[in-house]
Amino acid sequence: MTDSLLSVRDLQVKFRLPAGAMTAVDGVSFDVKPGEVLGIVGESGSGKSQILFSLMGLLASNGTARGTASFQGQDLLALGPMALDSIRGVTLSMIFQDPMTSLNPYMRIGDQLAEGLRVHKGLSKAEAWKAAVAMLDRVRIPDAARRARHYPHEFSGGMRQRVMIAMALLVRPALLLADEPTTALDVTIQAQVLDLMAELGREIGTAIILVTHDLGVVARLCDRVIVLYGGRVMEEGEAEVLFASPAHPYSQGLLAATPRLEDALTKRLGTIPGTPRSGGAMLPGCPFAPRCTLKIPICDATRPPLIAIAPERLVSCHLTGAT
């Protein structure tokens, strides 16, 4: 696709461990269009966060990423640290699950926000401070001019995450990577943070990749969804279509296991037997096969290809291919 902001092709993320190599992401490809919100959903060990870390050049020292990730004409995976620094925090920003570890405890909030504008956009100290206060006000930090002079420990968890969003979006990046940004927050605070991401993303025209384990969060924010399991794409499609008619047994299982407020109260929740895959050697077949209730012999032997079953709708399952 030529109109893509980000094109990831055959991304492989491997870690060297004492026990041998561990593959976290195994041949993942996807596109992000300008202004679009893409959700990557999966359970622990699915490799969802490692996709973001590899794009940001933040893999642990024993990790390597292969493949390509072209972003505005440059391959993120091929750039050195200097070149990456001219992109990170400028056109590409990231927010994390725990905002406290991403904020400098010894620096006033206003200074941390202003720094990006001064370094990357060349604003004067006064201009940058003014823009920082305006942005804090925009993310509904009460009494922003006074609060900008406070330190991170003086903010609540929800406020810190709003500060992180303010910081990430202040430079008006083309793409925001968000790694479980609301997982540590209460539902009411989570709703505020999701609102802000939706509003500001639209206002600034920033595309977002949102990584989460929460299908509800994906439903609220995302235009398109990728379901990841064992480092591979199980299914991809528009959010409304995928949630209404999940095609992969794993997506079907996940949706059935998620309790809803308006479900008929059946006696028991749907379950997926077994536990999520955690490391170990790559299986020759489908990574979900050991837990799949519908599996046939070929599932353990051969990897199902990711095939299009409709426009913008991809599924990786031998059963789908058969029909």
Next chain:
Amino acid sequence: MTLLQAARLNVGYPVSGAGVFSKSRILPIVHDTSLSLDAGRTLGVVGESGCGKSTLGRALLRLIKPTSGIVLWQGQDMATMSADTLRKRRSEMQIIFQDPVAALDPRMTIGRIVSRPLATFEPSLGRAELNSRAIDSLRLVGLSADFAQRYAHELSGGQAQRVGIARAIIGRPKLVICDEPVSALDVSIQAQVVNLLMDLQDQLGLALVFISHNLAVVRHISHEVMVMCLGRVMETGPRDDFYAKPLHPYSKALMSAVPEPDPRREKGRIGQSLRGELPSALSPPPGCVFASRCPIARPRCHTERPELRSFGVRQAACHFIEE
């Protein structure tokens, strides 16, 4: 049969005073909370972090001494029980925790961990008997006998939580307090554990106090629901009435904040999150604890604390329920 009753329970923690030489004082966490639980039933306690739900759970077991109020266990006041009686009664009540791995001693075999309550409450039992009872208990929670020889670090989160449940039920308790038992687990595993708790309730006639921030999970497992905010009960009632039409504006806000896996519905909820900040537990407001965030708050709400009032079988604490 009423198993557990609490009347006007107040619980607090000692905190040091402001100055070096000032006396320590009690910081109240749970205020005037009353509840009643019958054998074989589940009370869901919902609220955001800091609402006092975990403190309440511990006070019900008398793991923390309440500052005032009474807890009756099968009609008997726990405060007036002799140490010996309290110890015997304790075998009838158990607790499971949010972080399942941290709740297990890393140096003990799973078999020994599971049989600990029996070894404590029935010291006459021999080693072989303890081991075989541990294996029975592990089987009840869906783990095979060979788990008895393993250690905590060899288990996944879901398996560790099953071990926590096996330990809780080995002495055939009448009550299990479940403190956020599924919050740390993946969605597919969360559903397995919720179903297991419901099965065990059916088989063993357990009463459960299910403490959680997740309204959808609470709806699934509970018979009665209690909503707390900053240490106060905002609303209580039977599950079906509560979820069909919550009375308190706080309950309504919590419910609409829960993101559900339904993009069509969720997209309409963007921009509806609560405004305003949560008051600090250290200096609670004189009026309703929800007033600073309540969409229908009026001047009276900021000055006068609403009492819990009855509406048929339900109760709610709001000045303006009738409107």
